[in-house]
Amino acid sequence: MRGLxxxxxxxxxxxxRYLITHLDEEIDEVIVGIGSAGQSHSxxxxxxxxxxxxxxxxxxxxxxxxxxxxxIADIDRDAxxxxxxxxxxxxxxxxxxxxxxxxxxxxxxxxxxxxxxLHNREEYRGSEIRRRILDDEEWExxxxxxxxxxxxxxxxxxxxxxxxxxDEPAGEDPRTR
Numbered sequence: 559m560r561g562l563x564x565x566x567x568x569x570x571x572x573x574x575r576y577l578i579t580h581l582d583e584e585i586d587e588v589i590v591g592i593g594s595a596g597q598s599h600s601x602x603x604x605x606x607x608x609x610x611x612x613x614x615x616x617x618x619x620x621x622x623x624x625x626x627x628x629x630i631a632d633i634d635r636d637a638x639x640x641x642x643x644x645x646x647x648x649x650x651x652x653x654x655x656x657x658x659x660x661x662x663x664x665x666x667x668x669x670x671x672x673x674x675x676l677h678n679r680e681e682y683r684g685s686e687i688r689r690r691i692l693d694d695e696e697w698e699x700x701x702x703x704x705x706x707x708x709x710x711x712x713x714x715x716x717x718x719x720x721x722x723x724x725d726e727p728a729g730e731d732p733r734t735r
Contacts, residue, residue, distance in 0.1 A: 562647060563654040563674065564591035564630060566684065568603055569709060570614045571701045573682025575621070580675055581654060582623035589647050590614060595629035601688065604718050609708070616704040640667040691715055692722050
């Protein structure tokens, strides 16, 4: 059985690694979709699709799981989104998500949808890791070592700081989005 899980992986963290390991015990193959692949250089999506492919693939290579990594760009037609994913990905039997909108779209397309386990959700969240980076707090222990190395390689901390200095809507803290 092959399953699909989609995340933005901004950045890939230990909660994501826990999820993939859990899914590998439940199904034979895991399709890992990199969502919002066309988005980058914002506080919510600081890393490019290519950077995330590199980061996620290096992280997945450390696991003993059969995975496929597929970048998935957003489209502006919700009714076509599932078909868009079907075109990009190998065939899959089940979808894993905790997002009610994603669940609804896949259920309407007659897919089985299962919830995903959330592991230490307070710390293992992309928004929390980005906040810690911006607030100069410890964050490296929340991601695999290869992710730390990749973020250092692309000077991701400086990028986030530069974006934070220029991308803050009035009256809103975008680091928590």
